[in-house]
Amino acid sequence: MPIIEIKDLNVHFGENHALKNVTMSLDKNQITAIIGPSGCGKSTYIRCINRMNDLIPGCKVEGEIVVDGSNIYAKDVDPVDIRKKIGMVFQKPNPFPKSIFENVAYAPKIHGLVQKDGKSKKATKNELEETVEWSLRRAALWEEVKDRLGKSAYTLSGGQQQRLCIARALAIKPEIILFDEPCSALDPIATAKIEDLLIDLKKDYTVVIVTHNMQQAARVSDKTAYFYIGELIEYGITEQIFEKPTKELTEKYITGRMG
Amino acid sequence: MTSRIIFQNELETLNQDVSTMATLARESVGKAVQCIVNHEPELREEVERLDKEIYRLEQLIEKRCLDIIGLQTPVAGDLRTISTCLKIITDLDRIGRYASDIVEVYDCLASSNGLVRQVNIPNMAELVTSMVEDAVKAFIERDPEAARELFERDDEIDRLYDTNFRAVLTYMMENPHLISSGIHLILIARYLERIADHSCNIGERVVYMVTAERMNPKERKKDHKLNTMCEVPKEPDGDSYSAHELEEK
Numbered sequence: 001m002p003i004i005e006i007k008d009l010n011v012h013f014g015e016n017h018a019l020k021n022v023t024m025s026l027d028k029n030q031i032t033a034i035i036g037p038s039g040c041g042k043s044t045y046i047r048c049i050n051r052m053n054d055l056i057p058g059c060k061v062e063g064e065i066v067v068d069g070s071n072i073y074a075k076d077v078d079p080v081d082i083r084k085k086i087g088m089v090f091q092k093p094n095p096f097p098k099s100i101f102e103n104v105a106y107a108p109k110i111h112g113l114v115q116k117d118g119k120s121k122k123a124t125k126n127e128l129e130e131t132v133e134w135s136l137r138r139a140a141l142w143e144e145v146k147d148r149l150g151k152s153a154y155t156l157s158g159g160q161q162q163r164l165c166i167a168r169a170l171a172i173k174p175e176i177i178l179f180d181e182p183c184s185a186l187d188p189i190a191t192a193k194i195e196d197l198l199i200d201l202k203k204d205y206t207v208v209i210v211t212h213n214m215q216q217a218a219r220v221s222d223k224t225a226y227f228y229i230g231e232l233i234e235y236g237i238t239e240q241i242f243e244k245p246t247k248e249l250t251e252k253y254i255t256g257r258m259g
Numbered sequence: 260m261t262s263r264i265i266f267q268n269e270l271e272t273l274n275q276d277v278s279t280m281a282t283l284a285r286e287s288v289g290k291a292v293q294c295i296v297n298h299e300p301e302l303r304e305e306v307e308r309l310d311k312e313i314y315r316l317e318q319l320i321e322k323r324c325l326d327i328i329g330l331q332t333p334v335a336g337d338l339r340t341i342s343t344c345l346k347i348i349t350d351l352d353r354i355g356r357y358a359s360d361i362v363e364v365y366d367c368l369a370s371s372n373g374l375v376r377q378v379n380i381p382n383m384a385e386l387v388t389s390m391v392e393d394a395v396k397a398f399i400e401r402d403p404e405a406a407r408e409l410f411e412r413d414d415e416i417d418r419l420y421d422t423n424f425r426a427v428l429t430y431m432m433e434n435p436h437l438i439s440s441g442i443h444l445i446l447i448a449r450y451l452e453r454i455a456d457h458s459c460n461i462g463e464r465v466v467y468m469v470t471a472e473r474m475n476p477k478e479r480k481k482d483h484k485l486n487t488m489c490e491v492p493k494e495p496d497g498d499s500y501s502a503h504e505l506e507e508k
Contacts, residue, residue, distance in 0.1 A: 215332055242334045244471030251335050256263045 003028040003176065003206050004049065009063035011044050011053065011230075018044045020230045022063075026223075031198060031207040033221035033238065035214060037253065040227040042210045046178050049208065050086040051079040067176070084111055087169030091181040093161030095153035095168070100145050103153045103164055104132040107172045114173040131171055139167035140197050159190025166197065177201065179209040183216065195220050214254055218242045226250045266331045270340065273323050277344050277351075280316040281395040281461075283309050284351040287358035288391050288454055292384035294362050295375060295447065303362040313355035317348045336468075343468040347398065350457040350464075354391060357450040357457075367443040374437060374444055378426045380451075383419045386412060387451045387458075394458040394465075403469045406462035416455040423448045 002025035011019040019041045026032050034042045044053065051072060053059045064071045072082050084107075095103050105128050112120035113127055123131065132149070136142040141163040145156070153164055162182060169177055179198070183191040198207055198220050211217050217224050218238060225235040226249075234241065234250040245251045252258040287309040294302040324345045327333060333341055368375060375381070390412055397406040424445060431441040463474050 214334065218334065243339070245335055254334050255337050256266070 001028050002026060003068060004208075005064075005066040006048075007064040007066070009045075009048060009061070009065065011041070011048060011062075012060045013044075013056070014058045018230050019048070022232045024225060024232060024235050026206065026208060028206050029202055029204070030222040031202050031209060031220055033217035033224045034208065034210045034227065035212075035217050035224060035253070036227035036233075037258070038212075039229075041230045042227055043180055045227065046088075046180055046208055046210050049176070049178055050083050050088055052083075052088065054079055084114075084172050085174055086176040086178060087172070087174035088178040088180065089162070089165050089169055089182050092185050093158055093165055095156075095161050095164050098153060099150050100136075100153050100156070100164060101132055101149040104135050104167050104171050107168065111172055132167075135167040135171040136164075138170050138201075139163045140193065140200075141167055157190070159186050159193060162186060162190065162194060163197065166194075166201075174205065176206045176208065179207065179211075181210055181212060184212060191216070214242075226253060228253070263331075266327075266333075266337075269323070269327055269331070270337065273320065273327065273341070273344055276316060276320050276323065277348065278395075278399050280313055280320065280348060280351050281398060283313050283316070284354040284358075285388075285391045285395050287313065287355050289388050291358035291361040292381075292388055295365055295368060296381045296384060300365060303365060306358050306362045310355045310359040313352055317352045320344060320348050339468045339471060343398075343464040346464050347461045350460045354454050354457050357454050361447055361450050364443040364446055368440050368447075374427070374430060374440055378423045378430070378444060378448075379419065380423065380444065380447060383416065383423065383448060383451050386416060386419070387455050390416070390455050390458040394461040397462055397465045401465070401469050403466045406465040407474075409459050409462040413455050413459045416452055420448050420452040 004026040006022055006024050006026075009019055009022040010017070022045065034045060036042050047053045048061060049065060049067075049072075053061060061073060063073075065073060067082075067086070070077070096106060098106070108123050108128060108131050113123045113131060114120055133142060133146075136145060141160060144160060145164075148155070153161060156164060162185075166177075166182075183194050186194065195216065198209065201207060202222075209217075209221065221238045223236065224238045224241045226233045226241070226245075226247075228249055234245055234247045236246070241250065242254060245254065249258070287306050290302045290309070291306050293299055294306065324341050327341055328338075331337075390409055393405055394409055396402070397409070427441045427444050427448075431438045466472060466474055
């Protein structure tokens with residue numbers, strides 16, 4: 001069932017037409033991988049989904065992105081509300097210069113805790129502790145940090161910092177999580193942990209991941225979209241894309257003969 | 260600019276090795292048939308030599324394929340090509356073995372009094388040799404249509420095997436002196452029939468390599484003598500299918 005429907009998405013950065021007429025829908029509780037050579041518009045695309053491009057001067061977004069039935073680019077929509085619903089994890093782990101606990105507790109402290117009815121309420125100390133533990137467990141980090149929650153997040157390894165960022169994104173209970181090359185700064189063991197985590201997370205969340213690592217896309221995703229110079233070239237079931245892509249451009253890219 | 264030059268070269272070498280192996284397998288079947296049909300015992304050694312060379316190539320190609328999978332992480336058409344190579348070298352090796360088995364029974368046929376010709380072995384052998392040739396050609400030329408055509412001819416081979424089996428049985432019943440050579444003739448017919456099956460396996464892999472479609476068992480087996488002799492497993496519905504549909508099937 002689609003949770004995100006993108007219709008005729010066009011993005012310009014000044015003169016540069018970065019995304020051209022992209023139309024696709026993303027399924028709920030599935031992992032969608034976005035692949036393509038550098039400069040093809042992958043990051044631009046993923047940053048449109050939670051309106052992160054709004055922060056870039058000269059960026060113009062046209063078209064519709066409908067999440068749960070409403071267009072997130074409608075005039076009355078507050079981008080902050082969108083980002084509560086659609087979390088994001090970046091290429092380089094970027095924890096706040098605070099303790100491990102504070103990193104995860106930061107968003108619930110500001111936005112309150114999301115209740116079952118979708119509304120937020122101010123968290124008590126106990127509730128905050130529960131949320132931090134739940135988020136860290138969900139991000140498969142709790143066992144490694146439970147005895148040093150007060151320590152600076154910078155004392156963690158790169159892989160742990162990235163899982164901390166995932167826990168931080170989970171703390172406000174988003175529906176969708178966007179990952180922009182989450183493993184490119186990590187070693188193979190930390191990468192494997194994140195990949196296991198992604199597959200575990202899709203039970204409860206919809207995941208979109210931009211990756212340069214083709215094998216990673218093949219391993220973790222249900223569907224794969226291939227972008228080239230701002231255009232969506234091919235989008236389909238991952239197994240099919242990696243066994244018999246329908247477009248020659250896709251085959252050239254995934255077999256390493258281009259890009 | 261073409262990238263992955265080393266990978267490209269490795270694939271090219273692999274293709275050449277498999278083509279060489281396939282050509283040797285074809286040659287060994289041709290010589291084995293020539294040996295028994297034209298009574299040319301001197302060809303036995305040649306078939307044995309080819310068998311050894313085919314086996315050596317199988318080992319070499321398997322190593323090449325595993326190296327490429329391990330080091331180059333191939334996908335899409337490249338991965339299908341490598342998986343095809345890995346599968347068909349087993350078929351080619353078996354073809355070489357059967358050719359060798361055929362010449363092994365040559366001595367036992369010495370007293371067959373021309374039974375070889377009477378039971379139409381030459382005709383069957385000719386058809387099987389052409390199937391091996393065309394399977395090899397379909398691989399080299401990446402021709403799925405030529406590969407699919409092999410299956411119709413396999414039905415013909417199955418019929419010939421059946422006919423030959425009954426004919427030899429009749430000769431043996433009429434003249435018990437022919438029992439020994441008759442059994443060996445049935446063995447040869449069986450080896451030829453198996454060689455035809457392996458040619459079809461190669462054809463099936465060529466179809467997969469080029470189109471990513473897996474052939475439906477219905478396409479593979481339209482008319483088989485064993486249908487009347489054993490239970491045939493239930494066949495999946497529909498036409499050919501892709502790998503990601505396999506689990507559903």
